[in-house]
Amino acid sequence: MEIIIDTTRDQGFEIALAHDGVIQARNMVNEPFQEAEQLIPSIEKILSDQGVPAHDVSEVWVVAGPGRFTAVRIGVAVAQAFAYAMNIPLRSIERLSPDESLSDMISRFLVADHRVCVQPVYDKDPHITQSV
Secondary structure (H helix, E strand, O other): EEEEEEEOOOEEEEEEEEEEEEEEEEEEEEOOOHHHHHHHHHHHHHHHHHOOOHHOOOEEEEOOOOEEEEHHHHHHHHHHHHHHHOOOOOOOOOOOOOOOOOHHHHHHHOOOOEEOOOOOOOOOOOOOOOOO
């Protein structure tokens, strides 16, 4: 099973569970700025709802951007932590257009290289400090 994490959307994020690249279940959270609070519980919920123990996840796939700075950073960090903790492969791709769905991305995930580390891709420079 593959867990797919996409925090690149403007309004929320999406989690999916796939088997050999076929999406079995998905959960969309349509509230912006809730990644820190709801991403890990959403992963736990989709695994629980599908009766899949975490040790049955064979790969983590993450959409690395472009997207909002904090959202993408959280999604990539959670994906990397999950893959590292479970000692499983990690794959990443970038979204080609705002309208691209997870289903549209599956074929690119299947041929993406395994990664040890994923670099987030932001849609603009972070603005976390005031300009002088």
